[in-house]
Amino acid sequence: MKKLDTTPKQDGFRMPGEFEKHAGCYMIWPERPDNWRLGAKPAQAVFAEVANTIGKYEPMTMIVSKAQYSNAREVLNDYVRVVEMANDDSWVRDCGATFVINDKGETRGVDWTFNAWGGLVDGLYFPWDSDDKIAMKMCELERVDRYRVDDFVLEGGSIHVDGEGTVMVTEECLLSEGRNPQLSKEEIGQKLCEYLNCEKVLWIPRGIYNDETNGHVDNMCNFVKPGEVILAWTDDENDPQYERSMEAYEYLSNETDAKGRKLVIHKMYTPAPILITKEESEGVDSVDGTLPREEGDRLAASYVNFYTGNGFIALPVFNDPNDEKAIKLLEELFPDRKIEPIYAREILLGGGNIHCITQQLPL
Amino acid sequence: MKKLDTTPKQDGFRMPGEFEKHAGCYMIWPERPDNWRLGAKPAQAVFAEVANTIGKYEPMTMIVSKAQYSNAREVLNDYVRVVEMANDDSWVRDCGATFVINDKGETRGVDWTFNAWGGLVDGLYFPWDSDDKIAMKMCELERVDRYRVDDFVLEGGSIHVDGEGTVMVTEECLLSEGRNPQLSKEEIGQKLCEYLNCEKVLWIPRGIYNDETNGHVDNMCNFVKPGEVILAWTDDENDPQYERSMEAYEYLSNETDAKGRKLVIHKMYTPAPILITKEESEGVDSVDGTLPREEGDRLAASYVNFYTGNGFIALPVFNDPNDEKAIKLLEELFPDRKIEPIYAREILLGGGNIHCITQQLPL
Numbered sequence: 041m042k043k044l045d046t047t048p049k050q051d052g053f054r055m056p057g058e059f060e061k062h063a064g065c066y067m068i069w070p071e072r073p074d075n076w077r078l079g080a081k082p083a084q085a086v087f088a089e090v091a092n093t094i095g096k097y098e099p100m101t102m103i104v105s106k107a108q109y110s111n112a113r114e115v116l117n118d119y120v121r122v123v124e125m126a127n128d129d130s131w132v133r134d135c136g137a138t139f140v141i142n143d144k145g146e147t148r149g150v151d152w153t154f155n156a157w158g159g160l161v162d163g164l165y166f167p168w169d170s171d172d173k174i175a176m177k178m179c180e181l182e183r184v185d186r187y188r189v190d191d192f193v194l195e196g197g198s199i200h201v202d203g204e205g206t207v208m209v210t211e212e213c214l215l216s217e218g219r220n221p222q223l224s225k226e227e228i229g230q231k232l233c234e235y236l237n238c239e240k241v242l243w244i245p246r247g248i249y250n251d252e253t254n255g256h257v258d259n260m261c262n263f264v265k266p267g268e269v270i271l272a273w274t275d276d277e278n279d280p281q282y283e284r285s286m287e288a289y290e291y292l293s294n295e296t297d298a299k300g301r302k303l304v305i306h307k308m309y310t311p312a313p314i315l316i317t318k319e320e321s322e323g324v325d326s327v328d329g330t331l332p333r334e335e336g337d338r339l340a341a342s343y344v345n346f347y348t349g350n351g352f353i354a355l356p357v358f359n360d361p362n363d364e365k366a367i368k369l370l371e372e373l374f375p376d377r378k379i380e381p382i383y384a385r386e387i388l389l390g391g392g393n394i395h396c397i398t399q400q401l402p403l
Numbered sequence: 404m405k406k407l408d409t410t411p412k413q414d415g416f417r418m419p420g421e422f423e424k425h426a427g428c429y430m431i432w433p434e435r436p437d438n439w440r441l442g443a444k445p446a447q448a449v450f451a452e453v454a455n456t457i458g459k460y461e462p463m464t465m466i467v468s469k470a471q472y473s474n475a476r477e478v479l480n481d482y483v484r485v486v487e488m489a490n491d492d493s494w495v496r497d498c499g500a501t502f503v504i505n506d507k508g509e510t511r512g513v514d515w516t517f518n519a520w521g522g523l524v525d526g527l528y529f530p531w532d533s534d535d536k537i538a539m540k541m542c543e544l545e546r547v548d549r550y551r552v553d554d555f556v557l558e559g560g561s562i563h564v565d566g567e568g569t570v571m572v573t574e575e576c577l578l579s580e581g582r583n584p585q586l587s588k589e590e591i592g593q594k595l596c597e598y599l600n601c602e603k604v605l606w607i608p609r610g611i612y613n614d615e616t617n618g619h620v621d622n623m624c625n626f627v628k629p630g631e632v633i634l635a636w637t638d639d640e641n642d643p644q645y646e647r648s649m650e651a652y653e654y655l656s657n658e659t660d661a662k663g664r665k666l667v668i669h670k671m672y673t674p675a676p677i678l679i680t681k682e683e684s685e686g687v688d689s690v691d692g693t694l695p696r697e698e699g700d701r702l703a704a705s706y707v708n709f710y711t712g713n714g715f716i717a718l719p720v721f722n723d724p725n726d727e728k729a730i731k732l733l734e735e736l737f738p739d740r741k742i743e744p745i746y747a748r749e750i751l752l753g754g755g756n757i758h759c760i761t762q763q764l765p766l
Contacts, residue, residue: 042481099546106469106489109536113543118405122543124488126469173472180476180485181544183462 042185044148047234053140053148054237056402057203058348059265063147064099064401065349066178067091069112070130071105074330075165076390077323084115086386087130090354090394092117093380098350098400101181103127103174123181128156128171131392133258134195135171136399137178137186140237147402149186150235151175152194157253158218159193164252164391165330182401192231193219197256197396199232202266205298207232208242212255219254240298244288248272248310249281251340252331258395259342261288264306264373267297272342273307281310308369311360314341320389333389345393346370349400352377356384356393405548407511410597416503416511417600419765420566421711422628426510427462427764428712429541430454432475433493434468437693438528438753440686447478449749450493453717453757455480456743461713461763464544466490466537486544491519491534494755496621497558498534499762500541500549503600510765512549513598514538515557520616521581522556527615527754529692545764555594556582560619560759562595565629568661570595571605575618582617603661607651611635611673612644614703615694621758622705624651627669627736630660635705636670644673671732674723677704683752696752708756709733712763715740719747719756 048054069087070076076083094100095117103125104112113122127135134157137149154172156163179186200208213219214228223231229241247255261271271288274281285307292303321335343366347354353370357363363381370379387393411417432450433439439446457463458480466488467475476485490498497520500512517535519526542549563571576582577591586594592604610618624634634651637644648670655666684698706729710717716733720726726744733742750756 041484106533109540113539121404121546122540123486124540126487170469176476177472177485177487183484 041180041183044185044187046187048140048148048150048187049234049237051142053142053146054203055138055140055201057201057263057266058400059263060203061403062098062350062400063403064101065094066101066103066132066136066399066401067397068127068130068132068174069102069104069108070390071108072129074325074327075129075333077320077333082386083390084112086382086384087397088115089382090397091120093354093382094347094349094398095120097352103132125174125177126170127174128165128168130390131197131396132174132399133197133396135174136196137175138196138236139184139400139402141402147182147184149175149179149182149184151179151186151188153189153192154195155193155218157195158216161218162216162254163218187235189231189235195253195256196399197253197258197392199236200257200261200263201236201238202263202297204266205239206242206266207236207238207240208244208257208261208263208269210244210247210255210257210260212246213253213257216254238298242292242295242297244291246284246287248340248342249279249284250338252391256396259340259345259393261292262344262346266299267301268304268306270306270308270344270369270373272310272344274310279313306369306373308343309362309365310343311341311358311362314339314358314385314388316389331391339388341388342393345395347394347398348377353379354394354398355379355381356387357381358385358388359383404543404546407548407550409550411503411511411513411550412597412600414505416505417566418501418503418564420564420626420629421763422626423566424766425461425713425763426766427464428457429464429466429495429499429762429764430760431490431493431495431537432465432467432471433753434471435492437688437690438492438696440683440696440752445749446753447475449745449747450760451478452745453760454483456717456745457710457712457761458483460715466495488537488540489533490537491528491531493753494560494759495537495762496560496759498537499559500538501559501599502547502763502765504765510545510547512538512542512545512547514542514549514551516552516555517558518556518581520558521579524581525579525617526581527694550598552594552598558616558619559762560616560621560755562599563620563624563626564599564601565626565660567629568602569605569629570599570601570603571607571620571624571626571632573607573610573618573620573623575609576616576620579617601661605655605658605660607654609647609650611703611705612642612647613701615754619759622703622708622756624655625707625709629662630664631667631669633669633671633707633732633736635673635707637673642676669732669736671706672725672728673706674704674721674725677702677721677748677751679752694754702751704751705756708758710757710761711740716742717757717761718742718744719750720744721748721751722746
C-alpha cells in the first residue's frame with residue numbers, strides 16, 4: 041500500500057466523528073508484565089470482555105504478539121479476528137492508525153509518529169519502535185494508503201473530532217515538552233487541521249488529574265454529536281480534578297465550533313478517587329524505564345473514556361455509586377445505542393481505559 | 404474464527420482446481436540464512452519479482468516476520484499487501500491453508516498438520532511450530548472458519564486437484580516414513596478425499612529426482628484442466644529422472660479420473676541438470692538440524708512447478724534451452740493466460756520453486 045506525501049485535507053479526506061458508522065474496530069492484546077499485574081492475566085480477561093462485547097456490534101480485530109497468539113485465540117470469542125503484530129503495549133488508540141474517509145467511500149490511514157507519550161522526556165516505556173509501526177501495519181491489513189507524519193508526534197487519544205471541522209485537544213498534552221517542542225501552538229493546530237481536515241481547534245487547558253498521558257482529551261471530554269460534548273466533572277472542591285473540570289467548562293462555554301455553534305456541555309460525574317492497592321502494585325514487574333505502579337497512586341478514572349460504536353456504547357464502570365449516573369446520562373444522550381457497562385479497573389491499572397484500547401475503522 | 408470438527412466433504416466444501424478463479428494469493432518472505440544464501444538477499448529479490456508479477460493479476464499478500472517487515476515493505480510494489488506473521492521458512496504452499504469453497508460463495512480453510520517435510524524422521528529443519536500456525540493465521544486474516552487436521556500430516560505441495568473429484572499425489576511422499584506411518588495407503592486416500600472433497604486418488608509412484616520434499620507432486624505433474632495433465636519429462640535414459648517420468652507416464656496412461664475420463668498427458672521437458680556451485684554453497688550458514696546445501700548437489704529443477712493465476716501463469720525458468728519449450732507448451736495449453744517467465748534459480752537453491760512459494764485463495 042502507498043505511503044502518501046500529501047495530506048488528507050489536500051485530498052478531500054476527513055476524520056469522521058466516532059459516532060458515525062464503523063466498518064470495524066481494532067484492539068491490541070495486553071501482555072507486558074511490567075505494566076499489567078500478574079502477567080497481564082486479569083487485564084487479558086477484561087480486554088477479552090471488551091472485544092467480545094464490541095464484536096457483537098462491529099467486526100473486531102485483535103492484534104496479538106507471536107507469543108500470545110494461541111492464548112488470545114483460545115480466550116476470545118470465535119467472531120473476534122486475531123492477527124499477529126509485534127507491539128510494545130496495548131494502546132491502539134494511541135499508536136494505531138487514525139482512519140480518514142472521503143465522499144466516495146474510500147478510506148486512508150494517518151500514521152502519526154508515536155513516542156510512548158513523551159519520548160525521552162517523559163515517555164512511559166522504552167523502546168517504542170514496534171508500537172510506532174502498528175499504524176502502518178493496520179493500513180496494510182486494510183489495504184489502504186497511508187499518510188505518514190514523520191515530523192509530528194501525536195496519539196489518537198489526544199484528539200476528538202466532531203466530523204464537521206472541529207478537533208478538540210488539551211493544551212497540557214499537545215503543548216507538552218516530550219512531543220513537538222519545536223512547534224508553536226499555532227503550528228500544532230495547523231498540523232491537526234491538515235491531517236484531520238478540520239478548521240477549528242478547541243484547546244481545553246488540561247485533562248484528568250494525574251493522567252500519565254499528559255492529560256489526553258479522551259479521558260476528559262467527548263463529542264456526543266456535533267455541537268454537543270460530555271465533560272468529566274466533580275462537585276468536590278477539594279478534589280484536584282475540580283479546578284481542571286471547571287476551567288474546561290469555562291473554556292468550552294465561551295467557544296464555538298467550526299460551524300459557529302455554541303457548545304452544549306453535559307457534565308459526567310467521575311467516580312470517587314481510585315487508588316492502587318498494595319496487592320495490585322506488587323503484581324507488576326519492576327523494570328527500569330517503565331512507569332512504576334505504586335501503592336496509593338491515584339488512577340485517572342473517568343467515565344468519559346467510553347467507546348462509541350455501531351448501535352452501542354462500551355462504558356468503563358468502577359463499582360462506584362456514580363456508575364449508574366453515567367449509564368443514565370448516556371442512555372439519555374444516545375437513545376438509539378445500547379449502553380454496555382464493563383467493569384474496567386484492570387484496564388485503568390494499566391494507565392487508560394476502554395477508549396484508549398480501541399480504534400474504530402470508519403465505513 | 405471457528406475451528407470446525409466436521410470435514411469439507413460433510414459440509415459441501417471442495418478444493419477447486421488452481422486454474423479456477425482466485426480471490427488472491429499468499430507468499431512468505433524468505434529470511435533464514437541457513438537455507439537462503441547471502442542472508443536471503445538474492446532470494447528476496449526473486450520473491451519480490453514473483454509477488455510483484457502475481458500482484459498485477461490478483462490481490463497479493465506477503466507474509467513477513469517482524470524482523471523483515473520494513474525491508475519487505477520497502478522492496479515490494481505498493482500493490483502487494485504486507486502482513487506480519489512469524490514463520491520458520493517461506494513455503495506457504497506447504498505450511499499455509501488449503502482453501503475450500505462451496506456453491507454459496509463461502510470459503511473455509513484446511514489446516515493440515517505441518518512437520519517440515521518429515522518431522523524427526525527426515526524433516527528439513529527444526530523447530531517448525533511457527534510454520535504450523537501459518538494456516539490458522541491465514542484463516543483468521545481472511546475471516547474464514549477452519550478445519551484443523553490434527554491427526555494427519557500434509558503439505559499443500561504434495562497434492563493437486565482437478566476440482567471435479569480427483570486428487571493427484573505421489574506414493575513417494577504420501578507414504579513416506581516421516582508423515583503418517585500409522586496410516587495405510589487406503590486410509591491416507593480416505594483422508595484426502597474427506598478434506599478435499601474428492602472421490603479418486605491418482606497415486607503417481609515418484610516425484611522429481613533428488614527432491615528433498617520426498618517427491619512432491621507439484622514439481623512433477625500438474626492439471627491443465629480436468630482430464631488433462633502436464634508431466635515433467637526427459638528423453639535422456641541416463642538421467643535418473645527418466646525412470647521416474649516413465650513410470651508416472653505409464654501409471655497415468657492406464658488410469659481414469661473421478662469422472663471416468665482417460666487422461667491427456669502433455670510432456671514438459673526438464674532443464675539440463677542444475678548443480679549447486681561452490682559460491683552458492685558457501686553463501687549458506689551451516690546449522691545443525693537444517694539440510695545442508697552442498698557444492699555439486701543436484702537441484703530438483705522442473706518447469707512443472709508453475710503457478711496458475713487469474714489470466715496468467717508464473718513460470719520458473721533457468722536460462723536453459725528448454726525454457727522456450729516450456730513457454731511454448733504453456734502458451735498452447737493456456738491460450739487465455741499470459742505466460743510470465745521468471746528466472747528462478749535462487750528459489751530452486753532454497754529447495755523448491757514458484758508453486759511451492761505461493762498459495763491461492765479461491766473466489
